[in-house]
Ligand SMILES: Nc1ncnc2c1ncn2[C@@H]1O[C@H](COP(=O)(O)OP(=O)(O)OP(=O)(O)O)[C@@H](O)[C@H]1O
């Protein structure tokens with residue numbers, strides 16, 4: 001077990017493409033960190049540099065305090081689970097898991113003990129004599145994890161381990177991975193492009209975009225206090241709404257003036273934070289879950305608003321309503337009981353205590 | 367192909383002969399059979415017919431006038447030369463195939479490790495021995511081995527080593543025919559192994575690297591097992607071809623000195639065509655069949671088993 005440190009790590013591929021543009025990251029012992037971001041943002045590259053499968057162009061990576069820039073993967077004491085599992089097709093499940101231990105010259109009894117233990121944790125005991133071909137996707141996934149667990153390495157690395165599974169199995173294996181981590185407590189770095197996986201698994205989430213880190217923090221913090229428009233839009237589903245507007249100072253209280261003459265009062269406790277921005281064009285950010293049917297209107301931070309949905313999507317436990325404010329696509333989440341119908345005006349409520357104000361130019365959350 | 371009945375409609379209650387015919391025509395297996403029929407006929411004509419004809423010939427006397435049963439076989443069993451040919455054929459085929467496989471494996475690895483740009487050029491050059499008709503390239507070798515004008519002996523003398531009777535003594539002659547066969551056949555192994563190497567997913571090597579494998583261990587525990595089927599099949603194929611080799615031995619040594627380099631094909635040719643005892647020649651060539659069948663059964667059984675186990 002160990003901490004992992006990245007210092008100004010750069011990866012430039014031949015032809016000058018910079019996939020990773022100098023990232024800094026400190027991962028504590030026992031921590032479960034998830035790298036998340038859109039396709040091509042450099043998550044896999046970062047993970048593979050930590051694994052030693054990809055050379056580091058510049059900067060420094062340390063595992064357990066030792067700089068590993070020039071250490072080959074086999075001496076880094078890490079284990080990795082690949083997206084398509086990369087099980088050895090000619091070996092049985094047992095041999096697949098035992099391979100790393102065999103190469104490290106563990107004695108037979110110890111290998112058997114460890115493999116059996118991992119098989120018990122992952123509930124693959126009856127499969128040990130099979131070849132990977134005779135396993136389902138979920139079982140292969142477990143074997144790949146077993147191969148990592150038996151090694152008892154310093155760090156686990158996962159590269160989109162669930163993306164080849166169907167939706168139901170994915171949820172199940174997600175829980176499984178979390179359970180395994182709670183049992184073995186090995187430092188884990190997990191790559192995914194699925195923000196739900198990131199939110200549910202991570203102690204801390206690292207949001208990457210275009211080769212840089214946008215923000216690092218616990219899931220709740222990223223959700224409630226995103227620092228940039230990218231993070232605000234990436235975390236949470238459906239994504240946060242962004243509506244261009246103007247911040248106005250009216251009679252001592254700040255107000256947000258949106259197109260269509262919608263005026264929303266800024267909660268009093270935020271006055272100091274936004275005072276200096278009065279009169280400026282801003283981007284108003286609000287999550288769909290804070291844009292609901294008219295309820296709680298008696299509370300101080302909830303403001304009324306009327307919208308005419310263009311499309312409604314009943315999801316069962318809630319209904320998504322889509323409408324437009326002067327061209328901006330807006331999504332709200334209302335109770336299925338609130339009679340939301342396309343084309344019919346719907347009284348709604350905006351929970352202003354969860355609003356965000358962003359700089360329309362820089363995209364920073366103010 | 368055999369379960370190609372998917373498109374056939376449910377059979378009507380009353381089946382007229384015509385509709386039976388039509389249904390038969392619609393089955394994929396029928397169509398497949400018809401399409402392969404020309405090839406099947408060709409194989410029958412070129413393989414099965416000569417095989418049975420050889421069986422028939424082997425039971426005749428030298429002038430092909432009388433049925434003599436097993437006499438040709440018992441006659442061969444009593445001849446030392448025949449056993450020498452059996453020994454030399456096995457020695458020639460096995461050592462040549464092992465060397466070809468080994469050299470092909472090494473060449474394939476070297477090529478695979480080259481950057482993509484240089485690879486094509488080298489691949490093309492290394493294939494040259496295989497694409498030259500062996501009758502022609504063997505003539506060139508024969509020249510190189512020639513006792514008086516031998517380029518090899520000339521080079522050896524240059525460094526102060528005694529000239530070698532390349533084709534003159536049994537030992538060297540055996541070495542020479544194997545050498546030429548290896549030179550000619552290695553590129554085939556190389557190209558097959560190169561294709562196999564390229565089909566091993568990179569991720570397996572990455573997984574092995576993380577599991578702690580050195581380069582050598584990756585070769586032994588990943589590459590080699592992943593290539594075993596290709597290795598088996600190429601070895602079998604090459605064994606058959608090498609066992610039945612004719613041109614190299616015929617041109618280089620013509621079986622000499624003292625019949626020590628004869629293989630089945632050249633010996634059968636000498637006895638059957640040159641000495642005019644066609645039934646005895648046919649009998650000799652028939653011996654290749656059981657030997658190769660044994661090899662084939664063992665190798666193909668392993669291939670089948672691994673195919674079932676692996677994806
Ligand atoms: N071998 C390579 N040569 C050149 N560019 C590469 C190479 N591998 C990756 N890249 C580029 O580096 C960038 C980051 O790739 P990376 O695989 O890390 O993305 P990712 O975040 O894992 O995306 P995904 O979610 O699709 O897996 C991409 O723009 C990609 O095109």
Ligand SMILES: [Mg+2]
Pocket residue numbers: 043044045160
């Ligand atoms: Mg990736």
